[in-house]
Structure formats: C-alpha cells, structure tokens
Amino acid sequence: MIEKTLIRTTKKHSAFLSTMILGIAALSVASCGKAKTQILIDGSSTVYPITEAVAEEYRKASPNVNVTVGISGTGGGFKKFCNKETQISDASRPIKKSEMEACQKGSIEFIELPVAYDGLAVIVNPNNKFVKQLTVEQLKKIFDYNGPAKTWKEVDPSFPDKPIKVYSPGQDSGTYDYFTEVIIGERKVKQPDGTEKKEKPRVRSDAAFSEDDNVLVTGVAGDEFAIGFFGLAYYEENASKLKVVPVVNPKTKTAVVPNLETVKSGEYAPLSRPLFIYVEKAAASREDVKGFVDFYLKNSAKLSKQVGYIPLTDAVYAAITKRFADKALGTVYGGEHSDKSLETLYSVK
Secondary structure, three states: OHHHHHHHHHHHOHHHHHHHHHHHHHHHHHHHHHHOEEEEEEEOOOOHHHHHHHHHHHHHHOOOEEEEEOOOHHHHHHHHHHOOOOOEEEEOOOOOHHHHHHHHHOOOOEEEEEEEEEEEEEEEOOOOOOOOOEOHHHHHHHHEOOOOOOEHHHHOOOOOOOEOEEEEEOOOOHHHHHHHHHHHOOEEEEOOOOOEEEEOOOEOOOOEEEOOHHHHHHHHHOOOOEEEEEEHHHHHHOOOOOEEOOEEOOOOOOEEOOOHHHHHHOOOOOOEEEEEEEEEHHHHOOHHHHHHHHHHHHHHHHHHHHOOOEOOOHHHHHHHHHHHHOOOOEOOOOOOOOOOOHHHHOOOO
8 A cells, every 4th residue: 555655656746856856967967067167277387386376276265166287388378378278378478479469360368467576597506616696798608599608718717618508498488588588689680681680589509408497407407517597486496406696787787696585676687577477358257267367366475475486566466456357458568578667567556
C-alpha cells in the first residue's frame, strides 16, 4: 500500500521534479560559466612581478575569476594586445607610435595606467674593483652598436686592458628600449641622396641577449669583466651575486646609487622610469576586468613595494584611479619617451 502510494506520488510530481532538476542544472551551468571567467594579461617581464602579485591576491578575493599573466616582453605584449589576444598589457615603457597604429588597425582603444616606478640597474661582477661609477657617455661607449669599446681601457685609461663582455635584455623588452633610448640615443645617418635618416639605437651586436633575467645574472656573475643591465628589483633579488654601478646624473654631475629613495625622487637619472598597464576599453566594461583593475590600483602601492618596486605618490594613484573610472583613452606620451614627471603628465593637482 505504502509502495503504491509512493509510486503514485512520484508520477504525480514527476513534472515538478523535472523542472527542479533542470533549474538546478541551469544554476550549476551558470555557476560553472562564472567560474571560468578569464582575464588574459601579457607583456613586460619587469612589470610581471607586480601584476602576478596583484593577480594572486585577487584570485583569493574573487575565486571565480581566473587571471593569467604571461611574459613576452613589452613589445611582444603589445602585439598580442593589439591583436585582441589579451585584455591587459604590462609595459615597462610608454606605448610606441607604431604600436598605437597597430592597435588602431585592430580597432583597439586603450586606457594607460602607470602603476609603479622602477630604476634600471647597471651591474658588474663583484670581483670588479676598478669600476666605481660610470657616466652616460661611458655607458654609451660600452653598449652602443656603432663602434663600441672592445676593452675596458678604451672606456677609461685607468681601467685594465681586458675585453668587455656585455649582457643585455632581448630586443622585445621594454627595459632594452628604455635603456637604448636614454643612454645610446638615436643618431642621424646620411643617405646617398644627401638626406639624413634617424637610426634606431641598438646594443652592440656581440652582446649576449636574453629575455630571461636569470641568464643575465648568471652571465655577469660568472665573468669578472662582464657588464649588463636590468630592472632594479631584479638586482636586489640577486645582490649577493652582483655589484651595482652608481651612474652619474648628467645634470647634477653626482654619482647616484639606485634605490627606493633615489628612484622616487628622480635623483637617479636618466635610468628611472614609470611602469604601466594598458587596459582595453571594451574589456574595461566587463565586471571581472573592472574589478581586477580597481583592485590593482587600490593595492599597487603595497604590492609593488613588496616585490621590490617603488610606489607612486598617493596623488598620482588618485589621478590614475579617476582616469580609469572616467575611461580616459590614449596615452599622454604621444608615442615617445618624456622627461616630465607623472604629476605633470597626468595633471595631478
């Protein structure tokens, strides 16, 4: 009797139960869909530690959002960004005119957001006792593609007559671009027709190039007469293996050691620079991307310092947060390097 009643009840409510099951399944699918929300980021190896630190914290706060951070260099990151393969691009220099044109062709509009400061460290082997400081002119003699010094003695007569071995970030790196721009600089080359053409600055052809900073560390640490450069934060991680070189400020004529204070003050010149993220306009309207970028800007000061970079001022962070909220498009740099402060460029009052 009881068995018959149960059977009748089951038949009576089968439609209801089916509806319930379908509803639960729909919720489950929706939940799974939410869990698979993904933000793709790529670009600068220098900016990577900050972005990855932010992503790690954001994953804890928003477990339904999967944030993937890649490293293909600033140039490589912009290629993906302008090709609609990523929503955010890490950059250790402002976007170039050629990259702006590529984004325009791909119908990509972007919001430019500086997130921290960095200094470029010039490093030598710890057993190098003769290099106490270097000027911009001496660095150019060492690194310039055109007629570089082959021995240390050619850089300074008091240095030993030993061959120089140069280690450099790869040419897709924003660190490479920044260093060559402010240390080597463009040069004008006469053409057969008598006109002049600007030649892009390059590091000497016999340098050892790598996008992997570990390779540069190993190379300089293993050769008494080697020299290289990369981000200050990475030097600080490997300070026991390397020796940082004070660089003479061209304006003050004073040799300055890069550190948090000298980079933030601008005293360590010309090798101090801001670091950026670029956010695609369309993606910025997505709830997950907006939440991530808001979280990034709110936590940049704390997390950039934790991973060895220099936070911006509170006033600059406030201006940048407003810039993102207003979806202010484009770059304030016009596709090239600027010596102006972030306060001036982003109209910080």
